[in-house]
C-alpha cells in the first residue's frame with residue numbers, strides 16, 4: 164500500500180479532517196457525501212457516487228429508501 168506520510172488526529176467524536184489537497188484532487192466539496200469502507204488495509208474513504216445495489220451501474224438510477232436501483236434491475240424485479 165502506498166502511503167503519503169500525512170498524519171491526522173481523530174477527535175473525541177471520531178472525526179478526522181481530510182487534507183484540503185485531497186479534497187480538491189478528488190473534487191469532494193462541503194456537504195457532499197463520502198463513502199466509508201472497511202478494508203483489510205484499514206478504512207477507505209471515497210466520494211460517494213450512487214450506484215445500483217444489484218448490478219453496480221451508475222446511470223438511470225431511482226432512489227429506493229437509502230439505496231438506488233437502475234432502470235434495468237427495476238424492470239427485472241417487476242417481472243418476478
Ligand SMILES: [Zn+2]
Nearest residue numbers: 215218233236
Ligand atoms: Zn441494476
